[in-house]
Amino acid sequence: MKKHIVIFEVVGGTDKGPNGYRPDTMPIVKSIEKRGWTAEVIFYSHEKKDEILKHVSDTADAYLSRINPGNLTDEANYFDMLRKLYDNGVKEMPHPDVMIHLGAKDVLVKLRDTDLVPDDTFAYYDIETFKNSFPKTLLYGERVLKQNRGSTGEGIWRVQLVDQLIDVEAIPLTAKVKCTEAKDNHVEYHKLGDFLTFCEQYIKGDNGMLIDMPFLPRIKEGEIRLLMLHRTPVNVVHKKPANQKDAFSTTLFSGAQYRYDATSDWPDLVDLFISNLSTITNKLGNLDLPLIWTADFMLDTDKRGNDVYILGEMNCSCVGFTSELSLSEDIADEIISILAPQYA
């Protein structure tokens, strides 16, 4: 046991504090040091990849990745280095495949056979399938189309048919649709066919895809974010959309209200999610869950009138906890208990 942890960051991006680090990174370093271990922060760059790989393989028990892949010019190269570290026995926090699969929106489709996701949730990876399928799924009712990239509600569209149609097998491409974007709740009206063509941009390019799921009207009551420390929910952020017609966005930018709750305020959700952790691990190829990650839920009502929680997305690449920096103590404890239960 080397009793040394490496934290990866990358230079640049909007998530950095005045000292160049993410504001919640040095608190983790200090908490690790308080426990008699050591930690260092390394800024990843492609040029230094081999040097970093050797240094971390030689000196560290684990790496903690705190990089928004959107801030990397060479994501594949970074992931390649993490894979080699894993092969060299450095404990992964998390494995790149976990970042890729858990963080992508199509994880919803992978979890469709659980209670966390509605049965009529689909992923489209090619334009033809998207254009053939969406006019049929829109028959079920209001839908949400989600792009995979970004995390600001951009390219997340609520789609409603303006005039109800009867006796059709698919909504005609000439039908008028009302489209509301989660970024800022702005509304646009289009012919369905034109809107589908506009959405092609979300499918093109790296990691392009569109998720098609039912619109859940109880989003009005808020989105519920569980902050997870490995297998344990540690706090809840309740994000209530602005109180305006059409508002369904939970970004602060759009006027949503945030409230910080204890996990004990949401016992049913906590139990539900914990009972699904082994299924999630299983779908991720039995790789370990991330150290710090989030899962976002919306309320729905089942046929018997009971509340159910529907998963909207998960994040694990660059989750911050600046609103509660004291969590660094629990994070350090968790790292040590994963690596060396005898020290915890």
Ligand SMILES: Nc1ncnc2c1ncn2[C@@H]1O[C@H](COP(=O)(O)OP(=O)(O)O)[C@@H](O)[C@H]1O
């Ligand atoms: N099925 C849905 N029903 C109602 N609102 C939704 C649905 N899916 C997403 N939203 C709303 O859109 C927002 C953005 O969607 P999300 O999947 O979280 O993408 P992003 O990566 O942009 O955060 C959510 O925070 C929520 O307010």
Ligand SMILES: [Mg+2]
């Ligand atoms: Mg979101």
